[in-house]
Amino acid sequence: MNRQEAPRSGRIVAELRQRIEAGELAPGDRVPSTREITRQWGVAMATATRVLAELRQEGLVRAVRGVGTVVEARSKPARTGRPPAAGRPDASPAPASPATASPARRQPAADEALTLGRIVTSAIAVADAEGLAAVSMRRVAADLGVATMSLYRHVADKDDLLMRMMDAAFSRWTFPAVPPEGWREQLTLAARMLWDMFRRHPWLAPALSLARPQAVASALPFTEWVLTALERHGLDFSLAFTVHLTLFNYVRGTAFNVEMEREAEALTGLDSEEWMDAQEPAFQTLLATGRFPALGRLTESGYDFDLDGLFTFGLQRLLDGIAAFMEETS
Template sequence: MAEPPYLRIVAEIRRRIVEGDLAPGDPVPSTRQVAREWGVAHATATKALNTLRQQGFVRTEPRIGTVVAESGRRPEAAGPGGSGGSPSRAPRRAPVADPDHELTRERVVRAAIEIADAEGLAGLSMRAVAARLGVGTMSPYRHVAGKDDLVRLMIDAVFGELRYSERPPPGWRERVETGARELWALHRRHPWLAQRHLLTRPLALPNVVAGAEWMIGALDGLGLDPTTMVNLHVLVHAFVQGLAANLEQEAQAEAATGLTEDEWMDSQQRAFADLVASGRYPVFGSVMASFAETGYDLDLDVLFELGLRALLDGHARVIEDHQQRTPHTKE
């Protein structure tokens, strides 16, 4: 019987660790990188990394990813897929406590967030969470109903990271700007968030509503009707979310194509040059020609700043129009 693909991946990464190609603290290939390098599904890549984690060869660092553990097991004690010794003779570390007994919903959610931050939602599963926590596969189900329930709790937990001052800035513009920057930073820390927190399907979660309270509260008392207040709030959220969606999608595209963003652009240069040379797009061609020496760097943070100013200018115009119709309202 052929060896399962995940065990071949385990054996190769373990070899790199044992032979010193990967030292303690070094990052190991992510789920996306494993899937691309070995040509396997994300589920297979996740299973391989979980096996290495269970064997003690790797560990997970929040916002960093999977790294080589300070002291991994010897290869002959590595269990399935090892290069020496029998799995039945692999020694087990004596537990200092029953991890299932100490398991809480908060630990399950935090472990899931760490996985999603490092590997994307494609690398998240209940099995992966259990492996991260070192508990039985079914143990997390005692605290969450399943993956969908878990993702809802993850969204609420990361929105709880928003830290708004108890003394908001005095003007509506400053307050909305502060809220938008907090929201952008949140999506920067958790790129997967833009994939699951849909505008068209808002979630009734305490921390999500707290964020809306801050933003909508900035527009209260300006003479706006409730629909306009909510629409302006949603526009800010849509702007941030739309930019942030590119963070996770770029990572997925790199995993699927094997090309970095720069490598992808290099591969498209001939096609763009042919389009410009056709003469059918004179303005586009002129703009591209201006980048011949300096190039163009698409920077999402720069786009955020530019877009936020334009969006707030638009908010100001809407508010001004409403106040002209109802001059008795305050600023």
């Protein structure tokens, strides 16, 4: 961003901040996307991106999956810069009645009703909607209406909470009592179940580690299912485990794109199609050089990118390779 763009971003931030604090943009309302900012204020895309990033840093807005960037709920009245006037609702708050007691007075009862299951469910809901980075002990406690310290009676820390989140996510998926015929069909079933799980919980793939696997009890049936299918076909245990890791890494690696796309959309305010539209001039400039004729022909004919289709294609080719390998070893 050049020096002229920086002051403009500050003015746009100040204007949107004033609209939020004045109540013109209420909690939950969508704020202008990066594309709308570029159109309304005539600034570059980088400037529009910086505007939303600064508003998020101030805690005024947050990204909501499938919705866009919205105004964050505030726990205190908006600052309008004017002192409370006599007769206005904010001039002299009335004493709270038992039915409208403050959250602090209701917390003891809420704390007593707190369970580990409610904590984990709430944390998963936050991660599903906003990503794993949005999950914190304070955030989960606020969503449950309890004191932050009350969570520590059920979980040791955020790492412990994450382990329980992963365990809960895997526990909702079960294999059929009677497996399908053939190792390929059994591996396909396991891979698709894993893919569907990553699609439902985009944070889960980045949270799992291949090099330093976590002891998630409910995830072990996936490993057991694949190893059993391959061993029944006569594959050596060590090779079977290598095949399992290869399959798992393919599914997990492809699923990484789901979370990355969500984070990119939250950061820029653009979905994948809008982003490609914004990048088209740069791509056309590169193609005009004539250095990439094959890519130019592809661009002219068009390509419908579909992550699910890409996963299916790659999975089948991976299984083809495993099948050829198993024939060689046998």
